[in-house]
Amino acid sequence: MQNILFDFISKYITLTEDEKNALLSLDLFHSVKKGTTLLAEGQKSQKSYFVLKGCIRVYYIIDGEEKTTAFYTELDALTPHCVLNKTPSEYFIACVEDSILLISNSDMEEEINSKFPKFEIMCRRLSEELLAKQQIDFDEFKTSSPEQRYLNMLEKRPDLIQRVPQHQLASYLGIKPQSLSRLRARILAKKN
Amino acid sequence: MQNILFDFISKYITLTEDEKNALLSLDLFHSVKKGTTLLAEGQKSQKSYFVLKGCIRVYYIIDGEEKTTAFYTELDALTPHCVLNKTPSEYFIACVEDSILLISNSDMEEEINSKFPKFEIMCRRLSEELLAKQQIDFDEFKTSSPEQRYLNMLEKRPDLIQRVPQHQLASYLGIKPQSLSRLRARILAKKN
DNA sequence: GGTCTTTCTTAACTTAAGTGAACGTTTGGC
DNA sequence: GCCAAACGTTCACTTAAGTTAAGAAAGACC
Numbered sequence: 512m513q514n515i516l517f518d519f520i521s522k523y524i525t526l527t528e529d530e531k532n533a534l535l536s537l538d539l540f541h542s543v544k545k546g547t548t549l550l551a552e553g554q555k556s557q558k559s560y561f562v563l564k565g566c567i568r569v570y571y572i573i574d575g576e577e578k579t580t581a582f583y584t585e586l587d588a589l590t591p592h593c594v595l596n597k598t599p600s601e602y603f604i605a606c607v608e609d610s611i612l613l614i615s616n617s618d619m620e621e622e623i624n625s626k627f628p629k630f631e632i633m634c635r636r637l638s639e640e641l642l643a644k645q646q647i648d649f650d651e652f653k654t655s656s657p658e659q660r661y662l663n664m665l666e667k668r669p670d671l672i673q674r675v676p677q678h679q680l681a682s683y684l685g686i687k688p689q690s691l692s693r694l695r696a697r698i699l700a701k702k703n
Numbered sequence: 704m705q706n707i708l709f710d711f712i713s714k715y716i717t718l719t720e721d722e723k724n725a726l727l728s729l730d731l732f733h734s735v736k737k738g739t740t741l742l743a744e745g746q747k748s749q750k751s752y753f754v755l756k757g758c759i760r761v762y763y764i765i766d767g768e769e770k771t772t773a774f775y776t777e778l779d780a781l782t783p784h785c786v787l788n789k790t791p792s793e794y795f796i797a798c799v800e801d802s803i804l805l806i807s808n809s810d811m812e813e814e815i816n817s818k819f820p821k822f823e824i825m826c827r828r829l830s831e832e833l834l835a836k837q838q839i840d841f842d843e844f845k846t847s848s849p850e851q852r853y854l855n856m857l858e859k860r861p862d863l864i865q866r867v868p869q870h871q872l873a874s875y876l877g878i879k880p881q882s883l884s885r886l887r888a889r890i891l892a893k894k895n
Numbered sequence: 896g897g898t899c900t901t902t903c904t905t906a907a908c909t910t911a912a913g914t915g916a917a918c919g920t921t922t923g924g925c
Numbered sequence: 926g927c928c929a930a931a932c933g934t935t936c937a938c939t940t941a942a943g944t945t946a947a948g949a950a951a952g953a954c955c
Contacts, residue, residue, distance in 0.1 A: 573846060580842040592835045602842070628820060635827040642834045643784045649841050650772040650794070653877045654765060656943090657912075677933060685845045690912050692934050697911090848913090849942075869903060882942050884904050889941090 512540065512611060515563055519586055523633040530627055537623075539613040543567075543606045550591060550604040557616040559590040565610020566674055570682075571602045579679040582607070582671055588637065607675060657686045658694050704732065704803060707755055711778055715825040722819055729815075731805040735759075735798045742783060742796040749808040751782040757802020758866055762874075763794045771871040774799070774863055780829065799867060849878045850886050 513535065520526060526534075543549070543565070550556050552572065560567065562583050569581040569589075580602070583589050593600040594617060624631045652660060661684055664671060671680065678688040686694070705727065712718060718726075735741070735757070742748050744764065752759065754775050761773040761781075772794070775781050785792040786809060816823045844852060853876055856863060864872065870880040878886070 569842075571842065571846060578846045580845050581838070590831065590835065592839055595831060595835045601839075628823075631820075631823050631827055635823055635830060638827060638830040638834050639782065639787060642830050642837065643782065643787045645834065645837055645841065646773070647784055647793075649837065649844070650761075650763065652841070652844070653772050653874065654763060654770045676931090678931095682845065687913060688933075689914080689935085693912085696934080868901090870901095879943060880903075881905085881944080885942085888904080 512563055515586075516561075516613065520633065523636050524629045526629075530629070533623070533627070537615070537619060539615055541612050541614050543610050543612055545606055545609050547606040548603060549606065550593075550600055550602075552601060552603055553599045555593060555597070555599055556591060557594055557618065559588070559594060559615050559617070559620070560604070561588045561613035561615075562586065563611040563613060565612070566607040567604055567610060567612070568607050568675075568679065569602050569604055570679075577679075578682040580683065582668075582675060582683065584670065588641070607679075652685070657684055657690065658698070660684045661691070661694060662698070704755055707778075708753075708805065712825065715828050716821045718821075722821070725815070725818070729807070729811060731807055733804050733806050735802050735804055737798055737801050739798040740795060741798065742785075742792055742794075744793060744795055745791045747785060747789070747791055748783060749786055749810065751780070751786060751807050751809070751812070752796070753780045753805035753807075754778065755803040755805060757804070758799040759796055759802060759804070760799050760867075760871060761794050761796055762871070769871075770874040772875065774860075774867060774875065776862065780833070799871075844877070849876055849882065850890070852876045853883070853886060854890070 516534075517526065517531060540563075549560065549567065550558070560583070562585055564585060566582055566584045567589070568579050568583070569591075570577050570579040572578075581589075589604070591600060591602075591604065592598075620630075620634075624634065651663065655663065664680075664684070671683075675683075677691055681688040681691040684691065708726075709718065709723060732755070741752065741759065742750070752775070754777055756777060758774060758776045759781070760771050760775070762769050762771040764770075773781075781796070783792060783794075783796065784790075812822075812826075816826070843855065847855065856872075856876070863875075867875075869883055873880040873883040876883065
């Protein structure tokens with residue numbers, strides 16, 4: 512599990528043994544059971560998440576309805592909005608599957624960053640990369656129809672369709688569960 | 704114009720006079736005429752943009768049609784995807800209005816960042832903030848209808864509706880120009 | 896100032912998503 | 926293994942967006 516982390520980090524910076532040990536001494540690794548709520552609407556939190564194994568999701572409750580807007584799976588990192596602007600959270604974060612997560616809090620990060628300026632560099636590169644990636648995702652979303660989005664997901668994140676309930680996928684695609692059902696039937700009919 | 708820049712930076716880090724002068728010596732300020740293409744599809748580029756005054760937009764050409772996905776106005780920063788992953792650009796960037804931009808290239812940034820580690824910190828904070836902000840925007844987009852998105856924009860970026868052509872706004876809202884026209888008529892009818 | 900082009904609106908028609916409800920299936924808890 | 930709840934699919938109906946086309950309005954260029 513630790514190697515997964517270090518392999519990931521090595522894409523951005525090179526760590527010495529000392530630095531690796533400093534990281535490991537922080538007790539970041541956590542097992543979380545499916546269904547666990549990691550963050551609730553209205554809560555304040557300082558915690559950031561990194562998925563080593565499993566899947567977590569972000570969802571809102573709007574007019575009593577759950578709207579899932581994001582899934583984070585292996586090697587995805589998530590710093591909730593509320594951590595950065597220190598306001599109560601507007602959304603929930605929950606575990607979709609039994610997962611192994613790295614959970615850090617901002618104090619920790621400040622400390623590590625000031626001790627090892629290298630981490631600062633990694634964080635910049637990582638968030639720049641994520642920002643750019645998300646921009647592309649957002650662009651694709653804006654420029655395509657629900658059906659295209661679904662087909663696109665089939666190509667790019669086929670695992671999600673297996674591991675996540677349909678009604679959560681639906682709001683992720685910006686539509687209602689019934690529409691996703693119909694859309695899937697439509698695609699099947701076209702194939703034949 | 705320079706004060707606008709320094710005021711912006713001061714939200715993230717505190718600069719010494721030396722550092723300010725180092726920045727100014729880089730010749731970052733540029734006037735760009737309306738309609739100018741800053742980046743074209745297929746091009747490779749190292750340039751990042753920061754809008755001091757005016758407006759620039761990102762658009763794709765898909766099946767011969769322009770699809771505008773983002774607008775950047777005063778104090779918005781944009782590092783194109785192609786700069787980060789060193790691939791040819793998938794989109795265009797053009798000037799919507801006569802604008803004053805800061806244009807930097809990645810070499811410059813590397814140099815400044817290594818000379819003044821403070822900048823590294825600013826960049827991290829800035830991109831983390833932008834990432835979080837964009838996540839919220841994306842979430843809002845996914846969880847609302849075109850009509851809600853338009854009303855939302857009326858509240859949060861009313862300036863855009865004035866300064867940007869409707870057909871560009873339409874794709875920004877994820878719909879066709881005709882639908883935007885109709886939707887506006889519908890909203891007007893409801894008011895009375 | 897007049898012309899050409901781009902942009903915006905309107906309309907009729909098509910297609911797909913939203914809504915409300917019913918029903919069969921799966922899942923989880925006891 | 927049984928029951929209740931959650932989930933997925935289907936259907937009929939409503940609403941809104943996509944499409945195609947036409948014409949009015951606004952801007953750009955000479």
